[in-house]
Amino acid sequence: MANKYILAINPGSTSNKIAIFSGEKKILGQNISHAAEELAPYQKIIDQHEFREKVILDFLAENKFDVKQLAAVVGRGGLLTPMASGTYLVNGEMIAFLKKNKMEHASNLGALLAGDIAQKIPVDAFIVDPVVVDELADVARITGLPEIRRISIFHALNQKAAAREAAKKLGRLYEKCRLIVAHLGGGISIGAHLDGKVIDVNNALNGDGPFAPERAGSLPSWSLIELATSGKYDLATLKKMITGKGGIVAHLHVNDMRKVEEMVKAGHKEATQVFEAMAYNVAKEIGSLAPVLEGRIDAIVLTGGIAYDDHFIQLVRRRVEFLAKLIILPGEDEMTALAQGALRVLSGEEAPKQWKYSGGNA
Numbered sequence: 275m276a277n278k279y280i281l282a283i284n285p286g287s288t289s290n291k292i293a294i295f296s297g298e299k300k301i302l303g304q305n306i307s308h309a310a311e312e313l314a315p316y317q318k319i320i321d322q323h324e325f326r327e328k329v330i331l332d333f334l335a336e337n338k339f340d341v342k343q344l345a346a347v348v349g350r351g352g353l354l355t356p357m358a359s360g361t362y363l364v365n366g367e368m369i370a371f372l373k374k375n376k377m378e379h380a381s382n383l384g385a386l387l388a389g390d391i392a393q394k395i396p397v398d399a400f401i402v403d404p405v406v407v408d409e410l411a412d413v414a415r416i417t418g419l420p421e422i423r424r425i426s427i428f429h430a431l432n433q434k435a436a437a438r439e440a441a442k443k444l445g446r447l448y449e450k451c452r453l454i455v456a457h458l459g460g461g462i463s464i465g466a467h468l469d470g471k472v473i474d475v476n477n478a479l480n481g482d483g484p485f486a487p488e489r490a491g492s493l494p495s496w497s498l499i500e501l502a503t504s505g506k507y508d509l510a511t512l513k514k515m516i517t518g519k520g521g522i523v524a525h526l527h528v529n530d531m532r533k534v535e536e537m538v539k540a541g542h543k544e545a546t547q548v549f550e551a552m553a554y555n556v557a558k559e560i561g562s563l564a565p566v567l568e569g570r571i572d573a574i575v576l577t578g579g580i581a582y583d584d585h586f587i588q589l590v591r592r593r594v595e596f597l598a599k600l601i602i603l604p605g606e607d608e609m610t611a612l613a614q615g616a617l618r619v620l621s622g623e624e625a626p627k628q629w630k631y632s633g634g635n636a
Contacts, residue, residue, distance in 0.1 A: 279343050280620075281391065282612040283330065284350045285383040288313065290326055294339060295613040303609065304333060319378050323386040330387065347392040348616040349384030350608070351404025353377045356426065359407045359434055359471070360627045361615040364389040364399035368629050381405070400626065402615030403430040405479070409471040414566075427479045428463035429578070430472070435611035436577040437467050440601045444572055452567045454560055454598070456590075458580035459606065460529065461517075462486040464559045466566040474566045476559065480517045484555035487529045487580075490520025491555065522548065531580050538585070553589035560594045571598035578606050 279301075284291040288310070293303035306329055316322045334341060351362070352372050362368070364385045372382045385401050392399035407430035415423045433455045440455075441448040449470035456464045462485075463478035476483025476492075485491035502512055515524070523529050525548045526537070537545035560574060574594055580586055581604040591600055618624035 278345055280613050280616050281334075281341070281344050281347045281388075282349075282609045282616075283347070283384055283387050283391075284608055284612065285326065285380045285387065287319075287380045290330060290387075291609060292330055292333065293609040293613070294334075295610075295617075298610060298614060298617065300609065300613075302337060302339060306330070306333060319380055320373055320375070320382055320386070323383050323390070326383060327387055327390050330391070341391065342395055344392075344395055344397055345620060346398050346400060346616045347388040348400045348402060348612045349386075349388030350381045350431070350612065351401035351406075352382035352384055353379050354404060354406055354629060355632045356406050356408035357404070357629060358627070359403050359409060359430060361400050361402050361619045361624060362627045362629045364392070364401060365628060367631055368401075371631055398619075398626070400616050400619065402612050403434050405430055407434075407472070409473060410475070411473040414474040425477055425481070426472070426475055427477050427481070428465060428472070428475045429457040429459070429461070429478060429606070431608055431611050432577060432606040433457050433463065433465055433467075433472065433475075435607070435614065436575050436603045438614075439603055440573055440575045443601060446572065452570055452572050453575055454563050454567070454571060454573075455575040455577065456556060456560060457606070458486075458556065458576060458578035458586075460486065460488045460579075462489065462491075462556060462559075462578075464556070464563065466563040468567060474563060480513070484559050485521040485552060487522040487531055488518055488520065490516045490524065522552065531583060531586075535583055535585060549586070550589060553586050554593070557590045557593035560590070561597065564597050573599045573601045575601045575603060577603040579604070581605070 278296060280295045282293045289305055289307045291305050293300050313322060353375060368385055369389055372385055375382055388399040405427050408426040410426050417424060437453050437455050438448045440453060441451045453467040455467055461478040462483060463475055464483060465472040465475035482492040522534060526534060526545055528534060534545055534549055538549050574597060576587060581602055587602060619626045
């Protein structure tokens with residue numbers, strides 16, 4: 275191909291991470307922060323896309339990068355309807371859905387920004403493995419109440435990238451591996467990967483699994499019902515207690531695990547108990563997926579920011595290493611994962627997928 279560069283865009287609530295890749299090598303990158311007063315004029319996150327696009331293009335111009343050199347643009351996938359994993363072309367139906375999506379999230383801007391910039395060249399725009407990737411086995415969806423079914427919302431982009439890297443270390447194809455992957459970050463998702471599909475995983479955004487720095491995780495249902503009907507909290511507050519102000523934040527009033535580790539080292543009793551309890555819950559969730567893979571596990575993969583914490587990793591390791599070999603891949607290189615998804619399509623390794631609206635509320 276004449277053009278050889280890929281632009282990756284990962285929108286956050288108050289920032290845009292952007293990177294230019296030549297193959298898998300990053301040659302230019304920046305986390306562009308937006309001050310509160312810059313975003314104040316926009317009522318909804320989706321309204322910011324033209325402003326953010328201009329900021330990105332200005333940054334590239336300042337760094338003397340000509341967008342005409344791009345072979346593709348790839349953005350972080352948003353809150354679309356459930357979909358299979360893979361690299362998807364940004365199409366008009368996707369853009370229309372995201373623009374009217376009632377579920378506001380900064381990641382919804384990824385496809386819009388990628389599509390707008392790609393159209394100027396023109397080249398294809400993609401999204402890769404958004405959080406709504408759904409490969410659950412049918413049996414994993416069923417709960418004890420017919421009115422409630424388990425859904426798949428997890429760190430698909432990083433889990434898939436970490437799983438592929440782990441497969442390489444094992445000398446295997448990802449599509450032929452049996453892995454348990456734990457993404458350990460502000461939210462925690464732990465998935466059973468069987469032959470290239472995540473057949474069971476906790477709802478890491480607002481549902482279940484281990485408690486995390488900012489998530490309450492699974493809770494005793496009877497006690498939760500009593501709390502919800504006590505009259506002490508409105509619905510919005512309760513939802514925030516589950517996602518955003520639960521977990522470590524609720525117990526210790528911080529969300530930075532580095533500070534929690536400092537508290538533990540200083541002998542803070544409550545911090546030590548909560549820190550160990552979170553590791554215990556992570557290990558228990560990993561163990562609960564062993565039967566899903568029928569006890570045949572090629573490796574357990576620990577990734578995400580908390581995987582840098584040796585103390586936490588050792589607490590998990592001692593409870594699960596009897597199950598399988600542990601592979602530690604600290605951090606989450608989502609920008610590289612986005613570029614790799616685009617590269618798999620550009621190289622012909624993978625065919626691009628088309629997203630179509632499959633029903634449900636936007």
